[in-house]
Amino acid sequence: GLQIEKQAAEIRQNLKKLNASFADFGTNWEVLGKHLRNAYGQYEDGQKKLDRFGLQLDQIQGETEERT
Incomplete structure (x- = not known):
C-alpha cells in the first residue's frame, strides 16, 4: 500500500x-511560428520591391537604347 502510494x-x-515542459515548448513553438510568418512577410515585400526595381531598370535601359 505505502509503496504504491509513493x-x-x-x-x-x-x-x-512533463506538463510544464510541454507548455514551455508550446510557447516557444508559437514564437517560432510568429517569427517565420514575419520573415516570410518580409521576404514577400522584398521580392515585390526587387521585381519593381528590375522593371524600372528594364524600362530605363529600353529608353536609353531607343535614343542611341
Whole structure:
C-alpha cells in the first residue's frame, strides 16, 4: 500500500514536470511560428520591391537604347 502510494506520487510529480515542459515548448513553438510568418512577410515585400526595381531598370535601359 505505502509503496504504491509513493510510486503514484512520483508518477504525478513526473507528469507535472512533463506538463510544464510541454507548455514551455508550446510557447516557444508559437514564437517560432510568429517569427517565420514575419520573415516570410518580409521576404514577400522584398521580392515585390526587387521585381519593381528590375522593371524600372528594364524600362530605363529600353529608353536609353531607343535614343542611341
